[in-house]
Amino acid sequence: MSDAVSALAGTDVLLVALDFDGTLSPLHDEPMQARMHPEARTALNALRAAPRTTVALVSGRSLGDLRVIAEHDDTSSVWLAGSHGAEFWQPGVGVHASAEDAVDDGLRDTLRSHAEEATAGLEGVFIEPKTFGFGVHTRLATPEDAEKANGAVDAIVAAEAPHWRRRTGHNIVEYAFRHEGKDSAVAHLRELVGATGVLFAGDDVTDEDALASLGPHDLGVHIGTRQTHASVSVPDIPSFAALLSRLAAERTAGV
Known part of the structure; x- marks a missing residue:
């Protein structure tokens, strides 16, 4: 080194x-x-x-x-x-x-709202707003609730924005309409x-x-x-x- x-x-x-x-x-x-x-x-x-x-x-x-x-x-x-x-x-x-994309900004806000609704009953799950999408934080959730949250939001994005990029990190899954x-x-x-x-x-x-x-x-x-x-x-x-x-x-x- x-x-x-x-x-x-x-x-x-x-x-x-x-x-x-x-x-x-x-x-x-x-x-x-x-x-x-x-x-x-x-x-x-x-x-x-x-x-x-x-x-x-x-x-x-x-x-x-x-x-x-x-x-x-x-x-x-x-x-x-x-x-x-x-x-x-x-x-x-x-x-x-x-460059701003009003269509994708609108879709971002809609998907984030749907993700918040789908995970509202799961304790310790937090939806983080991001400029080009959002993140699903599960650090404070049980493994079972984390799995439910990620599965629910995966299904939402797959149905409504299959072209979005999905990334995983430490207790977070991120979704974005930009692919950088x-x-x-x-x-x-x-x-x-x-x-x-x-x-x-x-x-x-x-x-x-x-x-x-x-x-x-x-x-x-x-x-x-x-x-x-x-x-x-x-x-x-x-x-x-x-x-x-x-x-x-x-x-x-x-x-």
């Missing part, structure tokens, strides 16, 4: 693109209460100060929600890719305009900043597209213990924060 970090530290233009939930912040029963782990924040601040280095957050969260939980304001130098790469925020520019993934988000960020090397890290199934898309001069990191496309795995957020801090130190020392 040290060799991989050192090799990446020497790249000309570095992009550090990171998932948020489970990667920089512990998973939280109340999604909007998630906040960055202090050690992760310290490491990110060091990378933001490193030469020729861009830091980005790449999340399934809607852009507005991502800004709240990341405590991100208009003065930040951190790039954002929300909704799995369907929304972008650029330092000094702001939100990149996204974190792989396309990282590719777009790489092009925008002219990166010669990329570090991407995540903890969930939805991060695997991006991890699988990385090239030979990049570094993929998985936080956790499951099977992954990442070349490096670390057990938890503090361990990952230590890796980021080492990357920042080596990159700064190489000036």
Whole structure:
């Protein structure tokens, strides 16, 4: 792992693109209460100060929600890719305009309402509004109620919007009428900043597209213990924060 970090530290233009939930912040029963782990924040601040280095957050969260939980304001130098790469925020520019589809917006609202009705009697099930769809959270539900909720909403979406994309994560199933993934988000960020090397890290199934898309001069990191496309795995957020801090130190020392 040290060799991989050192090799990446020497790249000309570095992009550090990171998932948020489970990667920089512990998973939280109340999604909007998630906040960055202090050690992760310290490491990110060091990378933001490193030469020729861009830091980005790449999340399934809607852009507005991502800004709240990341405590991100208009003065930040951190790039954002929300909704799995369907929304972008650029330092000094702001939100990149996204084409709106009134038909799909209407269908989104209808499906979300139907999902809320179908799961209303299941304790611990929460429907999260998203810009391009919605998510079904079951972290606080029993396994039986989680199965009922996911089955009911799967049936609704299959009947009313079979063209929507379905993603699974930690105790959440997401549905969206946009099909961008974190792989396309990282590719777009790489092009925008002219990166010669990329570090991407995540903890969930939805991060695997991006991890699988990385090239030979990049570094993929998985936080956790499951099977992954990442070349490096670390057990938890503090361990990952230590890796980021080492990357920042080596990159700064190489000036």
